[in-house]
Amino acid sequence: MPRVVFLLIPRVHLLDVAGPAQVFSTADDLGHPYTLTYLAEDEEVATVQGLTLQAQSAWPPLRPEDLIIVPGWRGPTRPASSQTLRRLREHHASGGTIAGVCAGADALGRAGLLDGRRCTTHHTVQDELARLYPRAQVVKDTLYIEDERIVTSAGVASGIDVALHLVTTRHGPYAAGQVARSMLIHIHRDGKAEQISPLFRRRSHADETVHRLQDLIETRFTERLPLSLLAEATRCSERTVTRLFRRATGLTPLAYQTALRLERAEHLLGTGATAEAAAREVGFEDARTLRRLRARSAAPPDR
Incomplete structure (x- = not known):
């Protein structure tokens, strides 16, 4: 059964976690099995919205079919440790897929996973991402991008679009459509869509x-x-x-x-x-x- 690991950074945005988690949970309900794991360097993680999340601190064994999702957060906050960044690099090197939602792209950049790759983030911090990681190819005003199993997105509600994209990639558009209908999502937006309607x-x-x-x-x-x-x-x-x-x-x-x-x-x-x-x-x-x-x-x- 594939595992979806949510790597939680302090002051994480709740919807960046809950949106994708709901997509994969619904996919599991509809016959596409997934195990959801919430991982952090501390076992209690405060969200920007005031809710405290419980997480495990020990990394589970990961296989290439497993996903890591790094939800966005609001700074200032403690960045991921060098050990955590190494885990991200190792998972990608083994053939795994990693998705950064909004500021989650920063963790991928710190791990060196954006170098030479096309990526995006929320429109308010795109210039900052380009400044911090000059070897990355930051694409502005797009919802999400996948480049060699590295997925980045504008964040917030677009995390749902990213998760549906990953379900489509793995199980086909019909399965993603089933999930979207169950979640009452009226439109699954393409990654090339503009961030602002x-x-x-x-x-x-x-x-x-x-x-x-x-x-x-x-x-x-x-x-x-x-x-x-x-x-x-x-x-x-x-x-x-x-x-x-x-x-x-x-x-x-x-x-x-x-x-x-x-x-x-x-x-x-x-x-x-x-x-x-x-x-x-x-x-x-x-x-x-x-x-x-x-x-x-x-x-x-x-x-």
């Missing part, structure tokens, strides 16, 4: 008129929403609507609506919908339009 990325402004426009677009994004309708809803001129919206979000109302459509279409495609069905459901005329817009959004920006 368009629904939130463009909301860090104080313009109430634009917030009302965004509410309207998000509620009816599959419909045709002419500029005249948006102007009428806010009692502004069409020109004012465009100016305010672009100033607050960096996008036109149409571009914002298109981004929401594409995000929903990606989810539908990821759950097995055809391009034609996904295009129709989100309001595009046909699959050709969806393919063209997806290609455009994936293209690197002009320099």
